Amino acid sequence: MVSHEFQQQRLIGYARVSTGDQELSLQIDSLLQHGVKRENIFCDKLSGAKADRPGLWLCQENLRRGDTLLVWRLDRLGRSLRHLVTMIEDLKEREIGFRSISDGIIDKTTPSGELIFHVFSALAQFERRLIQERTKAGLAAARARGRKGGRPH
Template sequence: MIIGYARVSSVGQDHTTQIERLHAAGAEKVFQEKQSGLDRDRPELARALEFAREGDVLIITKLDRLARSAAHLHEIVELLDRKGVGFKVLDDASLDTTTRTGKLVFGILASIAEFETALRKERQMEGIARAKAEGRTGGRPKTVDEDQIRALKVDGMSVPEIVKTTGISRAAVYRALQQQE
């Protein structure tokens, strides 16, 4: 069975053209949704992946309708492959896991995605090490002068007065005062 998946990012968009193209390509069942591709929790995609059985083929019109990163794409295609389900992209004939060449292309894409992830992690670790060497730790720089808050409290100011004087939230004032204890 050929299964189609169509997605648009927002409610104002229309996926009629995608659905028509999927049906024209032989899709017998089409799952469709209006949801951001950045959202990994897409119920209709999950239903399509669950519905697919060995020997089926999942088709989409464009790659960005399915995944927003090479790693996410690889994850989906790996799941389909484990189930014995093929995958095709109508706008890119080279992305077709039902052929030897298509499987090769996906293998290359997967290797590139893995390489990119490793590079990104390496750069991140270098940045963290550099920051630690410079005495910086994670998180935002402090914007609250805790010593000033404590001094105002010692001078007899109430918390509401400190909040009004400094413009700092009640929670931040209480946090500063707790750290003194």
């Protein structure tokens, strides 16, 4: 006899504020109203620019295939558009859905949400290319003025 483990899809929530002075209650209340159980909400009270966010790490560790990650707004999750795209692509590879409450159109569990996310991915790629071009142009301009980059010999 083969045993099939039934895993029910879960909603997992993530909330973040930038400083300890700010309140998470608005985000948590919204996640609860959208069906996330309190024990499945992970939080951080620190800047999104920080790479080490313990709440986000715990959240990612708890996500299983078939779950959906729910955030109040996109900027609560990623440090930059590039970071956000990378995180959501990782979720997709792990077969985990993603939805943003306030950015209602972004629901990676639907075809239209997937399309919108691909537009964001293209914008992130465009942003990376612009940064590369500006860096190359800046280096060329510095060389033209006789400046050499790198470490001193």
